[in-house]
Each structure stands twice: as C-alpha cells, then as structure tokens.
Amino acid sequence: MANSKKYWKGLEQLNEAPQFLEASKNEFPEEIPVDEFLGDKNSLESSSTTRRDFLKYLGFGVAAASLASCESPVTKAIPYLNKPEEITPGKANYYASTYFDGNDYAPILVKTREGRPIHIVGNTQSSLTKGAVNARVNSSVLSLYDGNRLKEPMINAVASDWATIDAAIIKDLQNSTNIKILSSTIISPSFTTIISEFIGKKELDEKGNIRGYNASNWVRYDAISYSGIIEANVESFGQNLCIPTYNFKKAKTIVSVGADFMGNWLDALMYVNDYAQTRKPE
Known part of the structure; x- marks a missing residue:
C-alpha cells in the first residue's frame, strides 16, 4: 500500500516562502559554471555553490591527492643467472639457528626471502625451550634493517x-x-x-x-653478570659448579627471592614451559 502522507521540512516549505524556493533551486544543480562555482567572478559571498557540492569536490580532491601520494616506486628485480636449487623467488626459506646476546638464549627458526631474514620464531624441536621465545628474540631481526647501523668501519x-x-x-x-x-x-x-x-x-x-x-x-665481562651465583656455589659446596639449571617440572611449591625465573632470570624460556607442567589442573 503506497504511503500518501506528505511531509515538509518546515513552515517555509509549507508556505512556499520565496527564500526557500530560491535555495531549493540550487540544491541539486545539474551544471554549475566554473565562474559561479568559484564565486561569481566577484566574491565568495555571492557564490551559488551549495554545501553538498563543496563537500563533494573537497572529498574528491582529498581522495585524488591521497592516491597520488601513495604511488609506489618501480623497483626492477634482477633474476638469478644460476639460481640456487633451494631458492624460489617469492617462496620463503627457513633455517635453524641459535640466538644469544649475552642474556637471552634460544634455538630459533629464521624465515628468509631471497637470503634476507624477515621473521624469527622458536624452534619447536628444541628439547629445552620447546619453541618458546620472548619479545627480544622475536624482534631482534629488526636490528638488521636499522637505518642507523654503521655501513662501514670507523676510526x-x-x-x-x-x-x-x-x-x-x-x-x-x-x-x-x-x-x-x-x-x-x-x-x-x-x-x-x-x-x-x-x-x-x-x-x-x-x-x-x-x-x-x-x-x-x-x-x-658481562654487564648483567651471574658471577655471584658461581661464587655462592664455591662457598656452599667447595667447588665451582658453574651456573645451575633448575628443574621446575618437579617443583610444586616455589619460593622466588629476587629471581624472575619466568622473565629474565637464567633460562627463563625453558623455565616457563617447566613451570606450566605442574600447573595443569588435575
């Protein structure tokens, strides 16, 4: 059933006021001369451009400028003369490696494209860390692409x-x-x-x-040194037992004093997995 009700925006439209009729003529103009759009050659106050037209042209201008600024430079790739058998352009290769920066240690897998490392993940086949890595290990690949890296030796x-x-x-x-x-x-x-x-x-x-x-x-010399643990072992047991590794798999009650064993202390990546083994609900 068609709706026969008629609605008005206001009294001006109902009474067909001259000001309203004049304004309604310019609401959806089919063609706007350039001189009228820019201000009737004299002043912007006498411009017949409506707000809708202004927003339309403004939006188009912003969109055009944005697209022009996003143009990517053309980079030509040089193909291999003798392509290595294990490398296929566009297909990633993975290499097993280890990460050690004096504090964190982890067996890792390095994802590379055409010989460039782009991502680091933990090696799940490691019997120690079970593939666990922290944020420092995962983000270490970013240092390879640091624009402030030295490009040549300095004297x-x-x-x-x-x-x-x-x-x-x-x-x-x-x-x-x-x-x-x-x-x-x-x-x-x-x-x-x-x-x-x-x-x-x-x-x-x-x-x-x-x-x-x-x-x-x-x-x-290490900025973060665990020599105190070695000296304590000498005092306690009479011999240098090096730095111990703790087995948290069998520990149901743990008292930690100044040792963030799931954060930065010793083999934290291994301790996280071991700690979780005894925290599973029975």
Missing part, C-alpha cells in the same frame, strides 16, 4: 674501510708484547677456539725474539 668517528682497519690492527698487534682481550661471555665453541688459538699464537722477529700475538690474559 675516531671518521669513515674508513676494512683494509685500512685490518692493517692498523695488525700493525698494533705486531708491535705489542702484552695483549689483553676483553669480551663478553662467549658460548660458541668455534668462537672460543679461534680466541684460544689467537692467545697461543706467537711470532718471532729476525733476531728470534717473541713479538706480537702474545696475549697474556682473556678478560670476560
């Missing part, structure tokens, strides 16, 4: 090159007989072997005297 805040750096270091080592090595704690066996070989390496000059590469001491 006294001046850009240099590797050949110059290597020559300067070798010269200083050859002229020194008492070399100190300062580093953080290193858990890599290969890195430790290299430093050990460097410490034990000696050279003789023309007269048969020992010179260069004669490091007398290797100092390891």
Whole structure:
C-alpha cells in the first residue's frame, strides 16, 4: 500500500516562502559554471555553490591527492643467472639457528626471502625451550634493517674501510708484547677456539725474539653478570659448579627471592614451559 502522507521540512516549505524556493533551486544543480562555482567572478559571498557540492569536490580532491601520494616506486628485480636449487623467488626459506646476546638464549627458526631474514620464531624441536621465545628474540631481526647501523668501519668517528682497519690492527698487534682481550661471555665453541688459538699464537722477529700475538690474559665481562651465583656455589659446596639449571617440572611449591625465573632470570624460556607442567589442573 503506497504511503500518501506528505511531509515538509518546515513552515517555509509549507508556505512556499520565496527564500526557500530560491535555495531549493540550487540544491541539486545539474551544471554549475566554473565562474559561479568559484564565486561569481566577484566574491565568495555571492557564490551559488551549495554545501553538498563543496563537500563533494573537497572529498574528491582529498581522495585524488591521497592516491597520488601513495604511488609506489618501480623497483626492477634482477633474476638469478644460476639460481640456487633451494631458492624460489617469492617462496620463503627457513633455517635453524641459535640466538644469544649475552642474556637471552634460544634455538630459533629464521624465515628468509631471497637470503634476507624477515621473521624469527622458536624452534619447536628444541628439547629445552620447546619453541618458546620472548619479545627480544622475536624482534631482534629488526636490528638488521636499522637505518642507523654503521655501513662501514670507523676510526675516531671518521669513515674508513676494512683494509685500512685490518692493517692498523695488525700493525698494533705486531708491535705489542702484552695483549689483553676483553669480551663478553662467549658460548660458541668455534668462537672460543679461534680466541684460544689467537692467545697461543706467537711470532718471532729476525733476531728470534717473541713479538706480537702474545696475549697474556682473556678478560670476560658481562654487564648483567651471574658471577655471584658461581661464587655462592664455591662457598656452599667447595667447588665451582658453574651456573645451575633448575628443574621446575618437579617443583610444586616455589619460593622466588629476587629471581624472575619466568622473565629474565637464567633460562627463563625453558623455565616457563617447566613451570606450566605442574600447573595443569588435575
């Protein structure tokens, strides 16, 4: 059934006031000359442009400007001359690795595209962490794309090159007989072997005297150190038992004093999984 009721916006429309009739003519104009749209050639006050037209043109202008600013630059990709068998452009590759920054340690899987790491996740096949990672491990890949990273070696805040750096270091080592090595704690066996070989390496000059590469001491210093635990073990048990690993799988009652074992303390990634084993409802 058709609705025969008629509605008015106000008394002006009901009484057909001249002002209302004049305004209604310009509400939906079919064509608006450019001079009228810009202000009747004289002033904006005499413009016949309605608010709806103004918003329509304003919206179009903003949309056009936004689209123009979002234009992406054209980047041409150079194909492989001899493509590696394991790499398919556009398809990600995963590599098993380990992460250690002096505090956090985790077996990880690195997602790469064309050799560029783009994402880090935990390795679920690890018997220690069960694939757990924290925010620092997960976000460590961002440091590879930091725009403030040094792009070349520096000497006294001046850009240099590797050949110059290597020559300067070798010269200083050859002229020194008492070399100190300062580093953080290193858990890599290969890195430790290299430093050990460097410490034990000696050279003789023309007269048969020992010179260069004669490091007398290797100092390891960590900003966040757990040496107090080692010293406490020596005092308690009479021997250096290193840093212990705790088995929270069998602990039903835990008293933690200054040790955030599910946050940053020791093997926190492993402790989180172990702690959850005894917290399952029976």
